[in-house]
Amino acid sequence: GALEKALREAEEEKVQLNSQLAAQVEKVAALNASIVELKIEAAQGQVVSDSLKNVAHQLIAGPDLATACAEVASLAEYRSELEMKPAELTMRLRAKIGDMQVRLQVEEHTNVRLKAQITRMNARAAADTEAKIDGPNLELTQEVQRLERTRLAEEITRLEKKLVEEAAARSTLQTELDHARDRLLEMHAAQARAEEAKARRENEEREEKETLQQQLASVTKSAEDSESVLSLINPCGTKDGTHDHMVAFWNRLSETGEAIDPGEARAMRDQMERYEQVNQLYRQQLDGMQQEAAATAQRFDMERAVFIELVNSARAQVAALQEHEARAAKQTAALEQTTRQVEAQGTALAKALSAEPNIDAEAAKLVASLKEAQCPQCGKLLRDPHTLEKCSHTFCKTCILPVVLDSMRCPVCESTAYRRELHPSIPMRVLTDQLHCMMADH
Structure with missing residues (x-):
């Protein structure tokens, strides 16, 4: 009954560990969802940047003043939209980084709690094993041992599967971070192209001004x-x-x-x-x-005023875009640092889980030791153990002595046995030494 109670407690501890691992997997999934949202917002920023670039090219190649005025109005709408986007994106990124920091702290507490639970579980198993071995009424059947080994194997398989899923999630997160870095590089290239287009527009404006001055001089x-x-x-x-x-x-x-x-x-x-x-x-x-x-x-004065306003608007938009890119770079660096911390926590958790003792091997050693300490004749712990010299089988003295005197054969292997071949032995001391070694290993 005490052994079954210990097994139930161990199973409850394992169920709690599984639930905590499932919670960590959900947190990793939430991090992946946050990365997807960041990717969508970055794509929206890229669309706005491309629209501004197209408007600038259309203004450069515009045929008349009416088209230029229409494009200036469209550019003003894009500018208002672009001014709203960085603030919203910054607020969302700050909120997501705060959530990730909170999740990281929760994961740290969870890892500490898991390690403490594993330590308590090992200590409790060692104490229960020592108490059971020292007790006089220890009865272990092969069916209970088989069920325990099966349960432990399933738990180990489940833990390995969780670790593989966490590794895959971390790999996916790293891939998305690389994609975000590539998109930032593309945005910088687009900004360089926009500056080049602005310089070209200024040159064309200067040439047109010189042409108008020449026409005025001719008139x-x-x-x-x-x-x-x-x-x-x-x-x-x-x-x-x-x-x-x-x-x-x-x-x-x-x-x-x-x-x-x-x-x-x-x-x-x-x-x-x-x-x-x-x-x-x-x-x-x-x-x-x-x-x-x-x-x-x-x-000429009207067109010059329009072009001056357009150039000032483009400069303001480029400055806002640069500021937005700087903030995005800082937030990306913070996100990468958070990701590294999460990976470090996952590695520490994997090491803690891998450092868990092999319960199956320990149980096998325990069963072997218990079999050695059990009398084949009566099925109980050896009392005043005696060993047959020829076959080395050990029995209780009260169990083997009548058999040897009566049939002169070993009850296990049916080999001949005589009273003079029966010698006292001390396998319990060997078992005690083995148990002390097992406790020292833990």
Whole structure:
């Protein structure tokens, strides 16, 4: 009854160990789920970065100002989304790191508790074994021994399976960490490409500004040339200059008294009308050129303001992305450190489990020792043991002496046995020494 009670207690201890190992497996699964969430959030950040890059390329190759304004509005939406993403991602990462730290502390306490339970279990088994061996009524059957060995083998197999699953989970976690590191490198490369595109946009903006300045200078020069031509045609500088010139011409003729040829006067009048038409034409062209120059300057100012705002927005987004990447790098380092700590805890747990004594071998030694200390004739512990010289079988003196005197044969092997061949022996001392050695090994 005491042995069955000890076996039940040992089985309960093993059930508790199994439940604790299952809890650790669940914690590893939770860590894997956290890594998957981090991977999804990093992928979302990559999608936003790719969208910003596409918008920048479209702005570079945009055909007109309307498309540029539409892309600027889209870029503003992406910027607001990107500004919200790092804060959410940082909060989630901080929460996950805190959870992992709490889980790590719980696992440390669990490992300490497991080691203490294993130590108590070994001490209790040793004490029970010593008490059972010293007791007078120890009865072990082969069926109980077989069941105990089977149960111990199943427990060892289950523990090995749990260790293999934990190793696979750690391998999966390391693989996902490597993937996250690769994605961070890709994000850095995308940032470098974005900076290169920004430099290219600045060069194009500078070239366009120089082109507009050249066009404005050309228009200004054309206007100045037109004014010089008008000044040559119309010295008076007014629309009525032709009429004043004709009046002055007729006054000069009247004062000198010269004869006026009607044909010459008509030709002079026609020529002055043509000059007046040319003057009006050049003035119209000058007004159109001045209006075009003003519109071009206004359009240049608008485009310049739009591009300056776009460049400032891109710089702010790049700075936010760099800050986000720095935070992600720190959080990745913290996550890797936590993973290493979890791996160290798993290794320590595996060592603690592997250091558990081989109960099957100890039970076999115990059974062999008990068989040696058991009388084959009466099935009880040897009392005043005596050994037959020829076959070396040991019996209680009260059990073997009548048999030898009656049949002169060994009850075990049926070999001849005589009274003079029966000698006292001390196998219990050997058993006691073996038990002390077993306790010292524990």
